[in-house]
Amino acid sequence: MNLSLIKLLNNGYRNTRKISNISKDVKPNPAITQTTDLLINNLKNAKSVPAVLELVKTHNNIMSASHTLQALRTIFTLQKHGKSGLSTSQILKHSDFEKICSQLKYHAGAIELNETIEALKVMSFVGVSSDSAIYQILLQLLR
Numbered sequence: 001m002n003l004s005l006i007k008l009l010n011n012g013y014r015n016t017r018k019i020s021n022i023s024k025d026v027k028p029n030p031a032i033t034q035t036t037d038l039l040i041n042n043l044k045n046a047k048s049v050p051a052v053l054e055l056v057k058t059h060n061n062i063m064s065a066s067h068t069l070q071a072l073r074t075i076f077t078l079q080k081h082g083k084s085g086l087s088t089s090q091i092l093k094h095s096d097f098e099k100i101c102s103q104l105k106y107h108a109g110a111i112e113l114n115e116t117i118e119a120l121k122v123m124s125f126v127g128v129s130s131d132s133a134i135y136q137i138l139l140q141l142l143r
């Protein structure tokens with residue numbers, strides 16, 4: 001090896017050590033590293049089922065499995081405590097509730113067993129027919 005190549009390699013090694021020492025001293029800023037999912041928060045804090053359904057309508061194209069499940073959880077909680085603003089038959093007929101069901105079908109492979117059970121609970125509570133496609137898909141996931 002020639003002398004200039006050895007010097008270059010040694011300088012690179014020293015610089016790498018300096019950078020690794022500096023990076024140990026840098027602490028991550030929690031405000032930057034902590035990401036907040038605004039849609040999840042909005043779904044959690046919705047005051048009525050129509051508000052949840054409006055969020056679903058507005059953000060349907062970006063909803064993940066966790067968004068869909070949070071929408072179901074919120075609908076269940078509001079309906080259970082009588083703060084729904086809609087009857088169960090109105091919820092079932094609502095086009096945005098159908099969007100939630102479509103999202104649930106789409107994300108069916110990504111949800112955990114406990115989430116599948118929770119989704120079935122909500123579907124049953126709201127009055128979704130056990131013969132419906134979404135109900136059957138959720139039952140198949142329990143196998």
